[in-house]
Amino acid sequence: MRSSTSRHRLGTPVALLLAAATAVGCQSSAPHQARAHDPTPSQPTYFAQYGVSTHAYKPHRLNPSVDGSLFIVGMQWTAWNAREAVGSGVAHVNDCKPDCADGSYTTHQVSVRLARPRELCGSRFFTAFRVRGSGYHTYARWSGVACR
Numbered sequence: 001m002r003s004s005t006s007r008h009r010l011g012t013p014v015a016l017l018l019a020a021a022t023a024v025g026c027q028s029s030a031p032h033q034a035r036a037h038d039p040t041p042s043q044p045t046y047f048a049q050y051g052v053s054t055h056a057y058k059p060h061r062l063n064p065s066v067d068g069s070l071f072i073v074g075m076q077w078t079a080w081n082a083r084e085a086v087g088s089g090v091a092h093v094n095d096c097k098p099d100c101a102d103g104s105y106t107t108h109q110v111s112v113r114l115a116r117p118r119e120l121c122g123s124r125f126f127t128a129f130r131v132r133g134s135g136y137h138t139y140a141r142w143s144g145v146a147c148r
Helices: 013-025
Strands: 045-049 054-056 070-080 085-094 105-120 123-133 136-141
Parallel strands (some): 045 123
Antiparallel strands (some): 045 054, 070 085, 085 105, 105 123, 123 136
16 A cells, blocks of 8 residues: 555645536536525435436545546545534545546545535535545535536
């Protein structure tokens, strides 16, 4: 297992793909808009896998990046409610050197926090994603998911 100190920002190619997927996806023909919804909902709050419309509730594997440069396996959730989800797992991070297709993965024990729930496209989704671990951390926020 190779480990290195890195700060992976979903800001490089991953954020661009997330932004494209979420911006295009919420421009569907249905007039859905992201809006805050504070009261405790009767419906579950989901995580949007791959930055698109795949719904995941307490998944064992998180896929926050569209291109696969970051995925987290073995997720154990200690909390999952209407406001946040907290858990831990093993992050696999592509260094994308010399490029993402030829990069190599490092693994990191991490804690994960999902937050900022919003109603999007008729369902509730966490829209903030934070990962922290020894030698690695990242944070991302997105405003939408692809509507079907």
